Amino acid sequence: MPATQPTHHLHATDEPEHVRAPAVTYVAVPGDGAPGTDEFYRKKGLVTDIAGALNEGGPAPAEEIQYWYPQGSDPVEIADFYSVNPVPSLLYRVLAQVPAGTTQQAVEDARRRVVSAADTAADEVTVFVIPEQDVVQVMHHGPFAEEFATLGRLGDFAKRHGVHRSGPHHEIHLDAFTRDTPQDALRTILRDPVA
Secondary structure (H helix, E strand, O other), X not given: OOOOOEOOOOOOOOOOEEEEEOOEEXXXXXXXXXXXXXXXXXXXXXXXXXXXXXXXXXXXXXXXXXXXXOOOOOOOOXXXXXXXXXXXXXXXXXXXXXXXXXXXXXHHHHHHHHOOOOOOOOOOOEEEEEOOEEEEEEEEEOOHHHHHHHHHHHHHHHHHOOOXXXXXXXXXXXXXXXXXXXXXXXXXXXXXXXX
């Protein structure tokens, strides 16, 4: 069942939905391991700093992360994404939206201008584009540890509509957070590309 209803990139409802997400351009840094580590937060800071320079003082972009497991891991669907394979084996890409048409040279120039305290020579900072695609998505409210139930609802919805996850799991954090941020009021779009 193809999604015909387009959605705004930073919008999702509290009920699962099957929509067409727009193409979005990002500055991105890859990583691996469980979310919430010092390295995870460092990469998040680096991407945010560079995106801020590229967005020329505009509002800070939402913090976004794509997650997937290495080749050879047990297959997972939407509902069981975090419960089949060991979470520390995750691969991820930290993302922050930048204007369409941003070039790799512009990213490198911004990285030099920013001189982020979160930067290391080993970081691979690139332009990354997620194409327009069919997704299932839902808004999650509250702590990250409670995403299991929300992903369960989203997975059940996908099954009923005969679609399966076809790419990395995507989380869009509408509220900036640090390790110490209370999580009760956080809003996170849980989005999975489907076919």
